[in-house]
Amino acid sequence: MEQYTYLLLMLLTLLPFLFKFRDANLPLRHSLREAFLATGIVALPFLIWDVVVTTAGHWQFSPRYTLGVDIINLPVEEVSFFIVVPLAAILVWDTTGYFLKR
């Protein structure tokens, strides 16, 4: 079961976004296009960076905690990181806006 660790971590990180992206109190509901575009635009250079330095040996991924399914040389979980974390951040950003506006 250990090989699901990184995947599970990413799913748990995405969970609040999945439950709240249509929340009536958040601008996100009307700005999903912008949220996904911003995520995609930022993900691209970070994925290139990741591929290059993984090859260069800056870091490596534990076979113990990943599924072993690679996209180029990155675990599929690592690729999902660049979608999941920015979307989670946008949710936090919108939520801080909501609480400060109240």
Add this chain to the structure above:
Amino acid sequence: MTYTQIVIIAAVLALLLDLVVLRTRLVLLRRYWIFMAVMLVFFFIVNGILTGLPVVMYSSHAITGFRVITIPVEDFAYMYALITPTIVLYEWMKGRKIGGIRQKAMNDNDE
């Protein structure tokens, strides 16, 4: 180049995007720092797990070796460099749609 060098460049680029290129100037808002404080909590949990188990293992040649618990200091700049452009682009594109880039973010603030 080392991870340390690349991440410093990335963090500077992220700041320039906000202040100079798109002029969203989110880092000047109180809301931004409250947001970052909240993000820091989640960062400690997620990155703590990734570097603690560890899921990701860093080469000692690529980093300074300074760590906060298990997290290399470079990862703090990495989080900043990943998250800031995301929020900046998100607000900038929303501003272009509605009209008034900074105003929208300001209106979302407590003012």
